[in-house]
Amino acid sequence: MKVVVIMPLAELRGGGEMMLWDLMQQGRNAGVEWLVIFLEHGPMVEQVRALGIDTRVVESGRLREVHRFIAAVFRIASIARRERADMIVNWMWITHICGGLAAMLAGLPSVWYQLEVPYDQPWLVRLATLVPARAIVTLSKDGKEAQARIWPHRPTPLVYPGVSLDRFNGSTVPSPAEARRKLGLPLHGPIIGIVGRLQRWKGIHVLVEAMPKVLQKYPDAHCLVVGGKHNLEPDYEDFVKEKITALELQDKVILAGLQSNVPEWMQAMDVFVHASDNEPFGIVIIEAMALGKPVIAGNGGGPTEIITDGKNGQLTPYGDANALADAILRYLNDQEFAHNAAIAAQQRALDFSTERYVQNFINTLRSAVPSVS
Numbered sequence: 305m306k307v308v309v310i311m312p313l314a315e316l317r318g319g320g321e322m323m324l325w326d327l328m329q330q331g332r333n334a335g336v337e338w339l340v341i342f343l344e345h346g347p348m349v350e351q352v353r354a355l356g357i358d359t360r361v362v363e364s365g366r367l368r369e370v371h372r373f374i375a376a377v378f379r380i381a382s383i384a385r386r387e388r389a390d391m392i393v394n395w396m397w398i399t400h401i402c403g404g405l406a407a408m409l410a411g412l413p414s415v416w417y418q419l420e421v422p423y424d425q426p427w428l429v430r431l432a433t434l435v436p437a438r439a440i441v442t443l444s445k446d447g448k449e450a451q452a453r454i455w456p457h458r459p460t461p462l463v464y465p466g467v468s469l470d471r472f473n474g475s476t477v478p479s480p481a482e483a484r485r486k487l488g489l490p491l492h493g494p495i496i497g498i499v500g501r502l503q504r505w506k507g508i509h510v511l512v513e514a515m516p517k518v519l520q521k522y523p524d525a526h527c528l529v530v531g532g533k534h535n536l537e538p539d540y541e542d543f544v545k546e547k548i549t550a551l552e553l554q555d556k557v558i559l560a561g562l563q564s565n566v567p568e569w570m571q572a573m574d575v576f577v578h579a580s581d582n583e584p585f586g587i588v589i590i591e592a593m594a595l596g597k598p599v600i601a602g603n604g605g606g607p608t609e610i611i612t613d614g615k616n617g618q619l620t621p622y623g624d625a626n627a628l629a630d631a632i633l634r635y636l637n638d639q640e641f642a643h644n645a646a647i648a649a650q651q652r653a654l655d656f657s658t659e660r661y662v663q664n665f666i667n668t669l670r671s672a673v674p675s676v677s
Contacts, residue, residue, distance in 0.1 A: 305335065307338055307393055308339045308383070308393070309324070309339070309395060310341050310343065310380065310402065310403035311324055311341070311395045312395065312396055313344065313348070314349050315347055316347070316351075318501055319588065331662045338357050340352050340357060340358070341380060344361070344363060345363070349361055367398075367401070378406075381406040381407075391413045391414060391676060392406060392407040392410070393415050393416075393417065395419070396417065396419050397422075398432070404416065404435035405435060414435075415669060415672050416437045418447060418451055418460075419443060421605060422450050429454065434456065439668070440459070441461050442463075443462070443465055444584055445462065446582070446604075446606065448460045448461075461671070464661060464664070465585055465587050469658075472570070483568045484572045487569065490524075493522065494522055494575065495572055495574050496526070496574065496577060497572070498576070498577045498579060499530045499566060501534045502532065503540055504537060504540055507622060509547050510579045510628060511628065514625040514628040515629075516551055517626065525636075526557070527553070527558065528560060529557065530560045532561050541559075545559070570592055573597060574597075575635050576597040576598065577599075577600045578599065578601040578602065579622065580601075582602065583604075585605075586601060586610060589607055593649035594649075594650060596649065596650045598635045599618070600617065600635075601618075602620065603621055612652075615645070616649045617645060617649055618645075
């Protein structure tokens, strides 16, 4: 089976890009010949090519650049026909508008991996859904239910993402104390950490707002934010900095920026927070769980399918800084509870290996297009 994958981004910025990377790494010897077409230039092009996978770049521009968009559709269709592909897989809804049309031109079936939850059913997602697809693969039950409500109705199989459990393994990274020393972090006091791109819906400002209550009980605590600017919200970093200044937390909040060695930064944390609003899934949650960190996440969306509240983590409402502070304090005040939750978290993380994710994804492709299995 030869599969063309269309990918809009070419830089490892977040979970969606990491999912493709995991698929390419783990899926090279699974009876599938992959051809990846990126819609922009970036470091992932050479990274995927270095795996021995045929990799191309077809720059599509923005949707409003109609001439470039149309040219990209025809080029992708031409490549798929010339390479005798069996199907086209589109990563994210925005790619399906381009790749789905290319599949129609090439006379091929297409599948779309919906990495968001279309709660408000934006018109572009509706437009993407109009483009034929044998299946719209979703990554959470919330996503499956939301997408299934959009007409025309397409099959919506569920495939959970995976995590590289070898990479997020406490025995393969420095100890928490060593990680702190190596990274130049405070050596004493609890570190409350969050990892994510700087976007409002990620809730970084909510964690900042929770810190004063935590500091009343633990004045030597620090908040650690690992993540860089997002192109769509370049002003959010300034908003967070203003919040830090207003709360007089300049010496207590560490903005580490975008980092490549995320496991080491996570290892330095005593409590891991994921404060997003209705996160579609939350790969970073499982990464922290795999490292044996007590975790706190939002009580909506994908995290509710990962965490059992009070057993292997805690769930709090998005935007509720007081509830988040209470959850942090519960871990810090009750070390036995924190320890038990961390052990249970590690066990839960085993359900989300990259190997299981890749096999489930390939099986879903075969089921969606059985004629090319």
